[in-house]
Amino acid sequence: MLVSYTRSGGFAGVGETVVVHRDGTVTTGRGRTAEFTLDEARFRDLRQALDGVTTRTSSRRWCNIPDHFTYTLAHRGWRATRCHRLPEDWRPVVTRLEALLRSPARPR
Numbered sequence: 001m002l003v004s005y006t007r008s009g010g011f012a013g014v015g016e017t018v019v020v021h022r023d024g025t026v027t028t029g030r031g032r033t034a035e036f037t038l039d040e041a042r043f044r045d046l047r048q049a050l051d052g053v054t055t056r057t058s059s060r061r062w063c064n065i066p067d068h069f070t071y072t073l074a075h076r077g078w079r080a081t082r083c084h085r086l087p088e089d090w091r092p093v094v095t096r097l098e099a100l101l102r103s104p105a106r107p108r
Helices: 040-051 088-101
Strands: 003-009 014-020 025-030 032-037 069-075 078-083
Touching: 003 088, 014 088, 025 088, 040 088, 069 088
Parallel strands: none
Antiparallel strands: 003 014, 003 069, 014 025, 025 032, 069 078
16 A cells, blocks of 8 residues: 545545555545546656655544544555644645545446
């Protein structure tokens, strides 16, 4: 695995997961599961964004807000969870990973 990302919670109890494997294969879960492969440019762009992540620890700050979202990111042996607000250095990665949830893909 290269990276995994999960966003859960909110008023509706959302549960979204994206896993990108080292070979560029992407598995998403959002009501339905889909699998596809990233093209070389998107894969390289994601890896560069991951290089910018320096926040690698979890925080319970903001978890007391009703109906908040919880974000979990795992990469290179570390896993961190944040509530309600994303660390700024996570935003480029999360933007790319959430775009993969909306990518046209063939269902498994």
